[in-house]
Amino acid sequence: MSTKFDLSGKFAAVTGGAQGIGRAVAERFLASGASVAIWDRDTALAEKTAKELSAKGKVIAVQVDLTKLAEVERARDETVKAFGRIDILVNNAGIAGPNAKTWEYDPAAWAQVMSINVDGPFYCCRAVVPGMIKNGYGRIVNVASIAGKEGNPNASAYSASKAAVIALTKSLGKELAGYDIGVNCVTPAAAKTAIFDQMAQEHIDFMLSKIPRNRFVQVDEVAAVITFCASADCSFTTGAVFDVSGGRATY
Template identity: 75%
Template structure:
């Protein structure tokens, strides 16, 4: 039995919501009473997720490439036309990139990781923030990573992108502090999702070795924390970093 977080009447956007952490967040939001738009570049997978979750609440699938600001604007407009408002934005879409030394890291891979993991959340925040300002309410939750605080070896682009997302959270949180809009980020340890398919076993073992709880975080645990940050109860804290690292981060 999960604790109850009230999101009734709220309308949420979750990027990369078709699978993994994003899908768990969508499910938790629906169970909490929110309507959810899954923004994902894999429309077929998003539609499948929406069909499987529709029994829990109102959920729609929208095709979005977060690296392309024009498609983000169109997705925002379509979502606003459908929902009338966007109360919650979760920037979850991301990739890990290859596990390679910095001096050997492929240039195109660096650009791809930064484009999705950092440009993507910037695009979504830029597009959605004005609507939240106009309604004087909003909750933005950015899914960063413990790698953004500590820097994982052999993951320079991923670490740098998540560090940038943490800084974006702090900057935007200050900018929106005069409204009832909070901007916070989560820094989870690794969760066993499809993103592991992009990593070497050596890197996976390294990440596990750093977690005192000696296990990976579950997507449901991340979704529970995201639900609190997306709720009206999260009314004072902004620009904050919520660790969910199993004891890895003690600072």
């Protein structure tokens, strides 16, 4: 039986919540008593997921383009209108980008990866944190990657973007340390989600070869760690990096 963290009465926004790790987080949050807003750019998929999960608790779909601050602020306002406030923010949405040598990397593709993977979490934190401060409580969980610690070859944009997410977590965690607002991140190994569709098979094989457990992480395993970080039980730790890499991480 899964450990149940008490999220009763809490209101969460999960970016990229329509599928993969984000959906697993939404399900785990609902099972823990939270209400969930699925923030996703794929409106149809977000609404489909929200409908499928509606029997588990209160869940809404909010369309948003995370690369635009005004869109993020609109999503925040829409969520606050529906729920009253946002207690938990999970910055999960991200893309892998193409696999290429750094000196051959398409600048447009680099910019797109940074826009979604770095600007997106920054905009979300910028939009949501003032409300958390006002309400006197909050939990922010950023989904980084083991690639942000070690740097994967042929994935410089993705690796650099996830390193930036780790640094953003540490900076914001220190800035909010005087409040009951925890800011932490997780660094999963690769999981078999739609993001694999963006990767070359050679790169997928490389990632698997680096995991001592000799398998990819399950989305439910990542969601379990995120749920702890999003709970009131995670009351002292902030600015931390929680490894979910199957033994790959060396620090």
